[in-house]
Amino acid sequence: MKKIINVPEEVVQDMLQGITAAHPQYVKQVEGTSVLVRAVKPENKVALVSGGGSGHEPAHGGFVGKGMLDGAVAGAVFTSPTPDQVYEAVKAVDTGKGVLLIIKNYTGDVMNFEMAAEMAQADGIQVEKVIVNDDVAVENSTWTIGRRGIAGTILVHKLTGAKAEAGADLAEVKRIAEKTIANVRSFGIALSSCTVPAAGKPSFTLADNEVEVGMGIHGEPGTHRETLRTADETATYLVDKILQDMPVKAGEEVAVLINGLGGTPAMELYIVNKKVSEILKDQGIKTVKTYVGNYMTSLEMAGFSISLLKLDSELKELLLATADTPALVQI
Amino acid sequence: MKKIINVPEEVVQDMLQGITAAHPQYVKQVEGTSVLVRAVKPENKVALVSGGGSGHEPAHGGFVGKGMLDGAVAGAVFTSPTPDQVYEAVKAVDTGKGVLLIIKNYTGDVMNFEMAAEMAQADGIQVEKVIVNDDVAVENSTWTIGRRGIAGTILVHKLTGAKAEAGADLAEVKRIAEKTIANVRSFGIALSSCTVPAAGKPSFTLADNEVEVGMGIHGEPGTHRETLRTADETATYLVDKILQDMPVKAGEEVAVLINGLGGTPAMELYIVNKKVSEILKDQGIKTVKTYVGNYMTSLEMAGFSISLLKLDSELKELLLATADTPALVQI
Amino acid sequence: MNTAMLTLIDAAKEKILAQKEWLTSLDAAIGDGDHGINMARGFEAVATKVRTLPPEAELPAILKTVGMTLISTVGGASGPLYGTAFLRAADQASKSAGLPAAALLGNILAGALQGIKDRGKATTGEKTMVDALEPACVAYDRGLTEGKPLPVCLEMACEAARQGVEYTKTIIATKGRASYLGERSLGHQDPGATSLCLLLEILSDFVNRQEVK
Amino acid sequence: MNTAMLTLIDAAKEKILAQKEWLTSLDAAIGDGDHGINMARGFEAVATKVRTLPPEAELPAILKTVGMTLISTVGGASGPLYGTAFLRAADQASKSAGLPAAALLGNILAGALQGIKDRGKATTGEKTMVDALEPACVAYDRGLTEGKPLPVCLEMACEAARQGVEYTKTIIATKGRASYLGERSLGHQDPGATSLCLLLEILSDFVNRQEVK
């Protein structure tokens, strides 16, 4: 394991301290927890809390700030945070207008966040939750626990955060979160594994020219393995699958997120975007905004995902609203 | 070679098209060239042009926009661009107030940009140039061709861009560039190699637990190889070397850039920053702003560099000025 | 606290630590490769935490402390599941105060099972820890009905749990992270069922040793 | 254009393509591992570009086209250096019009050398292409002074260039990317000196073959 760390047991705390040291104007750590909240607590607004295992940086702490999250909870690497931590986050961010939990659809995340919600509700805090399930990789899992939540979660943070910032009430903020979730789909591939510091060895191995299609962001296996194809072929395959699942008609508008998993250079992400933008253009779909970069990573895994968010005028306005966070600033 | 590309010969053009497709509000490509310029050409301001080999994304095209560059020239991967391309950039961005070339100190870059300057001057365009040489790795090379230019270049773009945006004339803009260069130092290590697409195989190899200290951003060897140490030890070593070269006194202010080389996860960069911020604090040095992320990469190389920029009130104001580019937005 | 209980808890911790890599590798095959790491983190915290309890702490308080500690240190799916199991076990222990030991333990196990099923919304045949614990409870109760002594009841429970773990190899996961794999989860045993079986075996060993004394 | 010149240029391109990996590996050892790639890109472009010249194009125009093409396609350090060399060679070719072939070529080589030295601010002993070309020019001129025929002068130049390449193994680089290596550049031959020597050898082969005809 070749990592720039101190000891595996302390990567999360070291990282959180590194984040607050880097961005004190944006975030601070709730003492004795693994929770990051805004440096200056806003008044009288619905608060947004998200989180999950660590190893997905800049998600989620990097998106705490104006126009996005109010709190982010960091679990152990790739392990959802415990309810007490989520509960601390909820208590820290509540302004009296209620808190929305944005949860990625994993059994562990759902259970831990739900328990925290129960704890906070017992304190009289209004808590609602939404579950992001944008990964179209596992098509037939809808009859089990449903799709996973992956990079599309960032767009849920962005739009829902804009709504909350605009002063909407909890029900309205939740409606926007659910509407965004209903309109976002993602699909990705992995080219290499990653190593969880506490495990000390790669989570899986891929042959020299092999990719895992539909890889989860914690190294969960995807739909199948195949030989790496060209950027154009890969982009076409992934966009097709997304559009099969969520048809977008000519004339409709979308936002695009080409998300790097951590080990793939920006050059390759942009090469993918070239093809994605061509496909959308060819189909008469209008791209309103494109994000390219490492937003929801899997440590140093090589690979990427494509997310499409179908927009109406309401979602579009929220997408284009300003945001000011360590990892996403938008004017 | 496991890369998400089409053919090695076309990575630069594919990437440039992917960038303009993603960020049409920021940049456009000068037709028939590998030059990116602002989508809307500003009027009556000194223009800044930088560039170099490709493979350092988001540098340099990602920093074209308000408050930073006016044009960026992309050479073949890790190979400085040719004079005719730089010349096209200069012609495209000049508003009549002159053009400053920000060049990283590599023989090839210097010669190609100089030839372009001569070509543009022959056309009557005012052209000045500055050479960034922030890499303290190669201490005793000052009697040869001097230090290399690495990640500190981004800070030169930032501050010089702010000065140009504020309406300063070419001499003033150049003075700021030179002042920034005089006050910025960087030092990095590499944990893994990268593969230039046209070469098809890794530029070098490192043993399982070995790092190259002082590695250049094109895979040029550094000062020596050693066994990977902890994040704290590594950060201490690098910061010490920088401060030996450029003493910063207690009470003075700095900006910090923890720059990922492409394959190192954000988690590790933040763990490094934790220690860097502690060291600076212990020495009474005040950190005004910290950037953490992939700014000047070497394709998928794992590793990072630390840059320190010593500030006075003039540089501080320019550092904190707004910027709006694809890869750096600052409000 | 009670030194016998401390011995039991330390034995559980040692067992989990010893099997940490194995549990993790089972999870790597069909999940995300952290189950052993999660359980080890939890039981190390439990062993530390229970030492802060007063000597007079009774079973319900001890079980509750174990549950709360697991909830706040394990994370993932297994944290809330095991945590809830112990909290419900604590409820049952308190409700069943005064019952003979064998009946008490039966209620505790049943409470734990119900906790996992409630929290995880899982039933048998979904390739989860329920596939180890539910048959174990059934077997335990059969032993009780048949008038078997506590150690025998527990041995029957363990045997049923082991068979449950074997059974998880033959089914497709429909709950938890392994469900994403569809048919590719076949042939692999469930890590959570496995850790649950380990814990039952530790309990059985402990009871046997207590009886011998 | 002139088919003999086309033959020469194609031969140079083929040689560079054939040695692309080798030149690159020499550069990987002490530079950034792209010299072969850069030169191949340049000479492929040159071979295409010169075909667009009119049949009556003369030596200065051809050399200028080669230089301009190298400048606009090679990049890196070698692009401006080789490009300037060919542009200065073109100047000399035009100034020396009417001179006998051997004297003309002497001037061309001297122009190229001066171009590289001006552009790169390099002198001998710095582990660059100058270490191949300067001794080659000296040897060529000695041949001329001694009244040797053109092919012999060129053969002397090649031999000196080869020795120059060998010499680069024994010195520390003080110009170009290899200078960052300090003493670690010892023992490695300079890639630019090597490609320069290859080009001289191609020229020598070509002249020999022309003489034979």
Ligand SMILES: Nc1ncnc2c1ncn2[C@@H]1O[C@H](COP(=O)(O)OP(=O)(O)O)[C@@H](O)[C@H]1O
């Ligand atoms: N809904 C559920 N009901 C019961 N048990 C479950 C459920 N989901 C997962 N599990 C159990 O949790 C185990 C995985 O635990 P662990 O690896 O620690 O958590 P995670 O899946 O979050 O990484 C599975 O092997 C399974 O036994």
Ligand SMILES: Nc1ncnc2c1ncn2[C@@H]1O[C@H](COP(=O)(O)OP(=O)(O)O)[C@@H](O)[C@H]1O
């Ligand atoms: N200042 C200089 N003067 C003369 N030749 C030089 C100089 N700097 C570099 N070179 C030559 O250029 C060669 C490297 O070319 P190349 O690898 O194509 O460019 P780069 O170093 O930009 O990658 C070196 O081997 C050396 O011969």
Ligand SMILES: [Mg+2]
């Ligand atoms: Mg997990």
Ligand SMILES: [Mg+2]
């Ligand atoms: Mg180069």
Ligand SMILES: [Mg+2]
């Ligand atoms: Mg797991």
Ligand SMILES: [Mg+2]
């Ligand atoms: Mg080179």
